[in-house]
Amino acid sequence: MNSQQIHLASRPTGMPSQANFKTVDVTLPALQEGEVLVKNTWMSVDPYMRGRMIVSDSYIPPFQIDEVLEGGAIGEVIESMNAQFPVGAKVSNISGWRTTFISDGSDLTLLPAVGLPDQHFLGVIGMPGLTGWVGLFKVAQLKPTDTVFVSAASGAVGSVVCQIAKLHGCKVIGSVGSDEKADMVKAMGVDAVINYKKVDDLTQALRDAAPEGIDVYFENVGGAHLEAALNVMNPYGRIPVCGMIADYNAETPQPGPSNLLLINTKKLTLQGYIVMDYWDQYGEFVEQMGQWLKEGKVTSEETVYHGLDQAVDAFIGLFEGKNKGKMLVKI
Amino acid sequence: MNSQQIHLASRPTGMPSQANFKTVDVTLPALQEGEVLVKNTWMSVDPYMRGRMIVSDSYIPPFQIDEVLEGGAIGEVIESMNAQFPVGAKVSNISGWRTTFISDGSDLTLLPAVGLPDQHFLGVIGMPGLTGWVGLFKVAQLKPTDTVFVSAASGAVGSVVCQIAKLHGCKVIGSVGSDEKADMVKAMGVDAVINYKKVDDLTQALRDAAPEGIDVYFENVGGAHLEAALNVMNPYGRIPVCGMIADYNAETPQPGPSNLLLINTKKLTLQGYIVMDYWDQYGEFVEQMGQWLKEGKVTSEETVYHGLDQAVDAFIGLFEGKNKGKMLVKI
Numbered sequence: 001m002n003s004q005q006i007h008l009a010s011r012p013t014g015m016p017s018q019a020n021f022k023t024v025d026v027t028l029p030a031l032q033e034g035e036v037l038v039k040n041t042w043m044s045v046d047p048y049m050r051g052r053m054i055v056s057d058s059y060i061p062p063f064q065i066d067e068v069l070e071g072g073a074i075g076e077v078i079e080s081m082n083a084q085f086p087v088g089a090k091v092s093n094i095s096g097w098r099t100t101f102i103s104d105g106s107d108l109t110l111l112p113a114v115g116l117p118d119q120h121f122l123g124v125i126g127m128p129g130l131t132g133w134v135g136l137f138k139v140a141q142l143k144p145t146d147t148v149f150v151s152a153a154s155g156a157v158g159s160v161v162c163q164i165a166k167l168h169g170c171k172v173i174g175s176v177g178s179d180e181k182a183d184m185v186k187a188m189g190v191d192a193v194i195n196y197k198k199v200d201d202l203t204q205a206l207r208d209a210a211p212e213g214i215d216v217y218f219e220n221v222g223g224a225h226l227e228a229a230l231n232v233m234n235p236y237g238r239i240p241v242c243g244m245i246a247d248y249n250a251e252t253p254q255p256g257p258s259n260l261l262l263i264n265t266k267k268l269t270l271q272g273y274i275v276m277d278y279w280d281q282y283g284e285f286v287e288q289m290g291q292w293l294k295e296g297k298v299t300s301e302e303t304v305y306h307g308l309d310q311a312v313d314a315f316i317g318l319f320e321g322k323n324k325g326k327m328l329v330k331i
Numbered sequence: 332m333n334s335q336q337i338h339l340a341s342r343p344t345g346m347p348s349q350a351n352f353k354t355v356d357v358t359l360p361a362l363q364e365g366e367v368l369v370k371n372t373w374m375s376v377d378p379y380m381r382g383r384m385i386v387s388d389s390y391i392p393p394f395q396i397d398e399v400l401e402g403g404a405i406g407e408v409i410e411s412m413n414a415q416f417p418v419g420a421k422v423s424n425i426s427g428w429r430t431t432f433i434s435d436g437s438d439l440t441l442l443p444a445v446g447l448p449d450q451h452f453l454g455v456i457g458m459p460g461l462t463g464w465v466g467l468f469k470v471a472q473l474k475p476t477d478t479v480f481v482s483a484a485s486g487a488v489g490s491v492v493c494q495i496a497k498l499h500g501c502k503v504i505g506s507v508g509s510d511e512k513a514d515m516v517k518a519m520g521v522d523a524v525i526n527y528k529k530v531d532d533l534t535q536a537l538r539d540a541a542p543e544g545i546d547v548y549f550e551n552v553g554g555a556h557l558e559a560a561l562n563v564m565n566p567y568g569r570i571p572v573c574g575m576i577a578d579y580n581a582e583t584p585q586p587g588p589s590n591l592l593l594i595n596t597k598k599l600t601l602q603g604y605i606v607m608d609y610w611d612q613y614g615e616f617v618e619q620m621g622q623w624l625k626e627g628k629v630t631s632e633e634t635v636y637h638g639l640d641q642a643v644d645a646f647i648g649l650f651e652g653k654n655k656g657k658m659l660v661k662i
Contacts, residue, residue: 051596222591244592256587260553261575263603265382270601272594 001028001037004308005068005098012053014251015319020053021312024068028102035102037079043096043308043329044072044122045315046156050248060276071096072127074111074118085110092121099308099331114290117300123326124300125289128156131275132218133285135240136165139273140216144169147210149229152220153193154181156326157242159301161218162190167297170216173209175202175225177321184301184324202228213237219270222246227257233266241272249319301325332359332368335639336399336429343384345582346650351384352643355399359433366433368410374427374639374660375403375453376646377487381579391607402427403458405442405449416441423452430639430662445621448631454657455631456620459487462606463549464616466571467496470604471547475500478541480560483551484524485512487657488573490632492549493521498628501547504540506533506556508652515632515655533559544568550601553577558588564597572603580650632656 002025009022031037049071052063063069073096077089082105085091091108095101111121123129135157136142148165152158153174162185165172172190176182182193192209199205206214206228213234219226222244229239247254263270292298303323305314311329318327333356340353362368380402383394394400404427408420413436416422422439426432442452454460466488467473479496483489484505493516496503503521507513513524523540530536537545537559544565550557553575560570578585594601623629634654636645642660649658 056596226591241595243595247592253589255589256591258584258586260557260587261578263601264550264572264574264605265387265603267603267605267608268601269603270594270599272596272598272600274595274598277598 001100002026003028003098003100006308006311007068008053008063008065010065011055012050012249015249016050016053016312016316018312018316021069023309028100031079031081031102034082034104036077036082036085036105036108037100037102038075038091038093038095038108039078039100040073040075040093040096040098040331042074042119042122043311043331044127045311045318045327045329046071046128047243047245047248047318049315050319069097070094072122073097074121075101090118092126097308097311112286112290114286114294116290116293119302119304119326119328119330120293120300122328123156123302124160124298125286125293127275128326129160129289130278130282130285131242132157132160133164133289134275134278134281135218135242135273136161136168136216138278138281139240139271140218140238142168142170142216146215147171147173147212147234148216148218149173149175149206149210149214149232150190150218150220151175151225151229152245153185153190154301154324155220156323158218158220159185159188159325160298163188163298164292165216166190167292171210173206173214175221181321181324188299196225203231206232216240218242220245223254223257227259230257230259230262230266230268233262233268235266237266237268239268239270241270245319303327305329307331332431333357334359334429334431337639337642338399339384339394339396341396342386343381343580346580347381347384347643347647349643349647352400354640359431362410362412362433365413365435367408367413367416367436367439368431368433369406369422369424369426369439370409370431371404371406371424371427371429371662373405373450373453374642374662375458376642376649376658376660377402377459378574378576378579378649380646381650400428401425403453404428405452421449423457428639428642443617443621445617445625447621447624450633450635450657450659450661451624451631453659454487454633455491455629456617456624458606459657460491460620461609461613461616462573463488463491464495464620465606465609465612466549466573466604467492467499467547469609469612470571470602471549471569473499473501473547477546478502478504478543478565479547479549480504480506480537480541480545480563481521481549481551482506482556482560483576484516484521485632485655486551487654489549489551490516490519490656491629494519494629495623496547497521498623502541504537504545506552512652512655519630527556534562537563547571549573551576554585554588558590561588561590561593561597561599564593564599566597568597568599570599570601572601576650634658636660638662
């Protein structure tokens with residue numbers, strides 16, 4: 001059995017390009033007792049993967065040159081020597097960026113039988129969904145009376161954050177980078193959407209949208225978004241720091257906001273977190289999110305690229321704003 | 332009875348100067364029933380007062396032009412028509428920047444009879460001391476195993492933070508702006524002192540002093556200090572944001588650190604706080620700090636200017652690094 005894999009060819013500086021990746025065909029060995037052969041049907045591309053392409057002391061080890069990349073994927077067992085994962089079982093796994101792979105089962109999770117499309121488990125009811133839910137409820141301790149500002153509101157995480165903050169009773173303002181995305185976020189029922197590329201003064205736009213001030217800023221972007229949010233935050237505001245995508249591809253370090261003193265004078269809390277610290281709460285999350293999805297209270301927004309050979313384009317597209325909702329590759 | 336007062340003549344831009352202040356003599360009326368006449372003996376100058384000299388939406392209203400300034404002071408009751416505050420009583424008050432004043436008692440607190448010099452109640456066992464204690468124990472949840480980095484380590488707050496973190500069992504690294512201050516902080520028993528004006532690379536100096544990484548960064552300064560601290564913080568590190576003195580006199584906004592993404596990847600918490608939210612814990616603090624002071628476990632570092640006419644120099648001196656420990660004016 002062959003497997004087609006995407007390897008890291010070189011470490012990107014600045015925006016990644018096709019030249020940083022290569023496609024490699026490998027032959028898989030015969031299955032051993034306890035092993036299964038999985039054929040991936042969906043894979044995820046996520047902004048955090050950019051961080052693994054450089055060497056740093058981050059929370060996960062960097063990808064290695066000339067090795068296959070990793071990431072979330074959904075697959076189907078097509079050969080099995082492991083009773084726990086029979087042929088036909090659908091599994092979520094972290095062996096994306098390849099068509100097939102062999103596993104001893106330790107890194108596989110059977111998809112919960114909740115009657116949702118497979119690919120939702122890479123998005124709204126998977127890692128990005130849990131990331132948004134944790135940031136709002138476990139980090140920011142969201143209250144129904146909060147006014148919430150969400151940057152990258154049309155992204156995989158942001159689109160979940162907007163919807164569940166609205167369900168919680170909050171006023172929600174989203175920021176996006178195109179009118180098309182603004183339409184998508186408006187359709188989710190948020191109270192106001194800012195196309196940051198069309199406003200001269202993001203602080204003023206935010207003040208106009210939230211004259212009462214912001215209580216929770218869900219931070220996906222950094223830079224000018226953080227500066228504007230700090231300006232408009234209310235005292236004791238909370239800022240769950242999920243990511244700062246504006247910084248991921250910076251070739252030279254970009255200066256931060258000039259108004260960080262407001263953290264002190266407004267008694268703000270910025271808290272960085274990563275979703276892997278909260279996987280033990282995935283069960284609670286799935287129960288709540290599965291219910292919302294089935295009731296139609298949350299919708300899954302997805303942008304789909306087709307074929308493993310489109311995976312690099314899909315990944316680069318994340319930083320070019322090409323996705324609405326979750327960016328997926330159908331293999 | 333006359334009172335000499337310092338008024339705000341104009342709002343400073345950048346570093347304050349004598350021209351922003353003026354001395355005014357006023358005649359006080361006769362006492363009414365319930366009132367006392369207080370003669371101030373000590374007054375405090377503090378960096379936070381700079382913030383009140385401009386118009387902003389800060390946590391306390393700005394000083395008014397052509398009105399007397401305010402701030403912490405210690406005085407003695409010299410005339411009384413209020414049984415609660417008899418002649419001779421020593422009171423802490425917030426009517427600094429003047430020689431005498433009339434009060435109905437509602438803004439006066441009798442000095443606790445714990446056998447300490449009066450002026451300590453403006454410093455180590457007053458507002459700056461409580462600020463340090465709250466930041467470490469209530470905000471950062473200090474643990475004995477923490478390595479703590481303290482900026483402005485020789486200041487009124489920083490010098491308390493260094494000493495009580497050591498008492499708690501922590502490894503402590505201080506940053507100061509002169510060799511003389513470094514000697515003072517070393518004498519307090521900290522593990523390492525960095526004179527930031529003498530190092531080319533503050534991050535490297537901090538790494539050298541704390542190869543194990545920093546768990547708590549007590550933020551008094553901002554700018555390059557925050558950037559270096561973020562670089563050397565350990566995962567789940569805590570940053571109580573007490574102030575950012577580097578920003579107080581900036582005529583144009585200074586860009587912030589370029590490495591704020593580390594808040595996410597290292598899962599850090601930055602929490603701004605102001606001491607006035609914690610006055611209800613002053614009793615607990617006084618008990619502990621009073622004991623430490625009497626046992627000689629904490630020493631009070633003080634720089635004293637003499638006479639109300641030196642008060643503006645003392646205040647400006649805060650931003651020129653002229654104080655070791657608490658900056659005080661003996662009236």
